[in-house]
Amino acid sequence: MFGLEQLIIQFLLNFVSVDALNAFLRNPQHTATIVGGLIAVSGALLGSFLLLRGMALTSDAISHTVLLGIVVAFMVMASLFGREPDLSSVWLIVGAAGAGVATVILTEALYRSGLVKQDAALGLAFPLLFALAVILVARYVDDVHLDEDAVMVGEIGVAWADTNSHCLNNCETVTITPTDPRAEFSRQCTNCRNLGISPRDEGAEFVEVCRNCEVYSPAQAWQAGLLRQPPSLVFWPRSITVMAVMTLLTSLFVLLFYKELKLSTFDAGLAAALGFRPTLLNYGLMVMVSLVAVGAFDAVGSILVIAFFIIPPAAAYLLTDRLPRMLLYSALIGVAGTYFGYDLARGSFLGLVQMNDLLAALNALFGLNLPANWDSSISASMVLMIFFFFLLAWIFSPQYGLVSTLLRRRRQTHQFEQQVVLGHIFHHQDRAAESDELVVSTLHQHLRWSPEKTRRLLDQLQARRWVVIAADRVALTPQGQDRVRAFRRTQLARG
């Protein structure tokens, strides 16, 4: 990880100065957006395939059960090696991937028994694994850094503060040994606690202990004032590296297996027949989902990560029919959501509405007593913005949106009504019943419409010169007759 970070920093320093980079990364919004954006990209890539495979809720199940993997990894690490792994440890990732696969295996086993339906199998498997995880946490790992809030919400807002420092220039590690002139000593009583006496009492024994003898990294040395020349340091947030690696792995997975994923998504039978091993691919996909879920665990928590898997692909699914575009759009929607989500948490909705003003307005209008200062969870706000973009897609999508569907239905109804009137006239024109059927003032009775509606349609048709009205009789013009014939031809062609 450390080496990778150095590579990235070296690359970035080709474009910006050290100070600019530090200033950029120290802004919480930038770091939060980068981490959130990386989660959004990897979630969107994998989630699109999950959505198309009808497995959207598998990400829900897996994101819950990675908790079990994390807890087991914690316990194994703590008992075997006597130390806690941090959230970028390899063992944790292995545990999470194992938990993801365990979820899938348990679900499949329940489903394969033929006694439990697929949705029920999923609904049984993940509460069980999650319940086991909660019991283990409560029973055995009381004092571990795994509190319940972090499980739910994550700490993306403070991601900028958890950094590795990378030194570029003037890198001097300082080692202070007891013989060093800079070493500071203090006296410590060795037997006070055992004997229960105070250091002032008779019989207390003392040793000289060095207070500052250790190895100082350049950053620590500078902070302790041990260096004359300031080292040039870059403070690189750890979450960015973790998520960058996950995103890289996800992108590689999707790129390498794009053809296989596409085929097995749209025609699993054909994929199996051609020897593409869809089951194996499915497990691969699940492992990737688990990896992203555990990587995102620290930043956004185990439940909100589901949103990054499901909502952007669903929005993109409403916007396009092509898989590459769906992948692109869902990634864009996810990234946009994370960027504006940060603002929302700090009280600004797209820069249009200030939440504090809204709260004040609510208080004034309804006489409520809401606290006037909006300050909220960043990761949850990111999800809310993603959801907002989903709503936009649902309402305004050119092809599948509510508005366009409504307009299309209206147009179709209108066309159909016109054709009914034209057809009625065509049918009865120049026949014996003409004098009865084609009288303008009674036409609405034959069509069983209201007089106003009939009148309005006749006016429209007249304006288009498809009918003429003379002496309370309605008749088709030649253009009108052509229109009816054309319509009948298309109907015949349709069969």
Next chain:
Amino acid sequence: MRALSPEDRRVWLLIAGITVIAVLFIPFSQMVLGVRYDYTLRTVALGGALLGVVSGVLGCFAVLRRQSLLGDALSHAALPGVAIAFLLAGRELGILLIGAGLASWVGVHFIQSLTQTTRIKQDAAMGIVLAAWFAAGIALLAYIQGRSDASQAGLDTFIFGQAAAIVESDVRLIAIVGLLALMMLGLFWKEFKLITFDAEFAGANGFRVSVLNMALSTLIVVAIVLGLQLAGVILMVGMLIAPGIAARQWTNKLDQMIMLAAVFGAFAGGTGAIISAVDANIPTGPLIIVVAFGLVLVSITFAPGRGLLWQWLRQRRDRKRFAAQTARRDLYRYATNHGSPTTPVPTTFLEGVGGAAARLGLQQLQHLDQAKMQGSAWVLTPAGIEAAHRDEHNRHLWHMYRQYNDELDLPLVPENQQVDIRQLLPKDAVARLEQKLAGGDR
């Protein structure tokens, strides 16, 4: 009085058995596990059992309608309702639960309109509601926690559930609201049964399917909301569906399934609460889920006729029963394809095709004098060839049956080519099939 079928008797015995176990469990837990029945434990166990009944019964419908995960989505979706209710009215449990119910209810509507107006499938729609509503809840909770007064403390216990916080009035609330929900269920029993098993038929007969759907979903929301305090939003889905899934294994009748689910739910809720009292560090909600899952495992393993154990035994029996026939068929086909019925067939081929069953079958054939071993190969004896011909003929008759049973107006029997068709069909039916076969239709 109606006579009980063996299946009915089995279900009633099971219900009685579980009740006895539950009653015996109380002294057992006192003496062996050393649980002390103080006020808290009595309240929690009673609450858990009541909740188990309500959610088990209503969960049956979620399971049968293949909407198991709806419970998951709706329990998460309740959170913003809790937060908004708190903002507007303060920490009053009844109002918080009403808020929770309203939020889930809006979620149900959202799922329904999303699936009706777009091509997004139900599972994705549930995922969207789950994540977005939950995020709204978290955002609101974070906003609430930003304020200075301490009264919001404990609001997030709704996420994980906190059984220890349950008091007598909560149990009373669960009992009353649960009873109302079950009464609603009883009132619309016929309608709910119909839309569960054949929604199209219900629609064609003039039932308002969408209204009934909504009503049933509302009842499920009620069950979820009642359980939030005990099990929390994440585990509520298990509480809802596990008893139903376990009950489904034992019976094919809806009324029996529901009664069983109620008993299972009560058992899981009560014993889960009691076991969790053994150690103060064990949370109640997760333990109830583990017990419920244990019931599911027991059910899918041991349920008579349907369970895995029974499936396995049946397979074993069938393998033994049909081993000779299968081996004879393999022998005969290989031999005729490589010359005549008396051609020796290599043992390696037979065992490669049939595995352990083939070895068993060949032994049985040898015993019947229908095949004998020649070095590393097997040969059919004349008796064996005759038997093989009979088998082939039987298979042809089955083909005829599959093709013409409609045309010849034959009685319906379960198709199994390994069984002699003459034993299943009446004589004249077999005669007609023979005629058809001889008529050269093939």
